[in-house]
Amino acid sequence: MAMKIFDIHSHVLPGIDDGSQSWDETMQMVFQAYETGTTDLAITHHILHNSDYERENEILEKFEELKSRLAQAKIPLRLHLGSEIYYQHDMDLNHKITTYNQNGKYFLVEFPMQGIPKFVDEKFFEIIVDGKVPILAHPERNLGILQNPVRAYEFVQRGVLMQVNAGSFVGRYGEPARQMAIALMNARLVHFIGSDGHNATRRPVIVHDALEFIVERWGERTASLLFEHNPQKAMNGEEIKIPEPLPIEPPKKRSRFKLFRRFGF
Template structure:
């Protein structure tokens, strides 16, 4: 398995705070059957890319420490870019493993930015493919899951967090992650790991869950083949997404929501 969303690069964001912690995370990932990790530190503003040289240096340090400890995991660099109207692709870490095509993008928690659809349209036409990080966690998609299909149908990709699918963030987020899976909208499942405890570098349990519920072929695409193709900037073989129908305001739905509220 290859994990395309991690905060394992030491001392750069809210993930691994130092090299010792980063190596522990690496050990955890290796023990879990992960063979490749893309380090995706947060890029909150364009000027964060100016520190590119530091990030690459940290990557080399971590690679060396991993090799010295005999941990058989390949490391790559990318980033998790916070969505902004003027995205730049000049940096070697703007796309995952500098593949030139696929990049990981984060939305605000509370809303889907109005400019996202138009911006993605222009980018996709330019062969820059956005991978939306953990859509199941955003209030925008929790309220309007049908928009997730709209994004995928127009060429964006979705990366769900392993923990979300295992219910670590509650039943509502798990339900949405399941819904995305049921509608062929999930192209990657990653750990989004920040440490070895609460947000750990593990995928195996979720791989097994996906294989049991949606089949081994789907699990292999999501955890192994798609990430590999992304690292090389190749063409993905995508399943046909099925639309999520907008929930209509029927009395039945309203009643269900009231019941949920009073639970």
């Protein structure tokens, strides 16, 4: 039996954000996902401010329309709906599109690329106590994590899950992000993979290259956790048991020295 392959991060509905701009483009993107082996695609448009929820109905309607267009085109790609919430202290997490498939539990959240917001640990603690689980989008691209990867370990120890971009493994976001993606994998700090697909060209809706890389390097069991078992549970709102993370090895010698200095070695 073929395994399911989930992509939990994409921007494929037309005219919502910086992702797809037309139904033609949307159909190219979902066909690209299907053709390259994705069986389950989660749609996660940017919510940059709470006011972006004003478009919730439009997103829900376009999601339903995409489902019927897929059915008409006889493409058996399963769709799931969530959002990519830009972290803010006052972010509203109580909308239909906040958590995947309205499960009230798992939601995708991104930090500004330049660093880790202050007081985020306290905020995440509150959220987790309240029964929700933040999934941090592309930590391997965040400058704060790149400079201090131990922060990723701390987040996971406190109940945050991590989604790495498929393109990071093949160098789409540069060498530091590629090395950080590998370091996070080695430390068992990655729980999901997403394409973060925005179009069918430069930021495609493809995860299979990362799947192949992960199977080769960390084995089929790890790959099936990341691409099938964890995301299936996240979409269903079920509990996810994760392996104990390992202390993370900073990927570069230079940053290792910096880290030692920080700890006073």
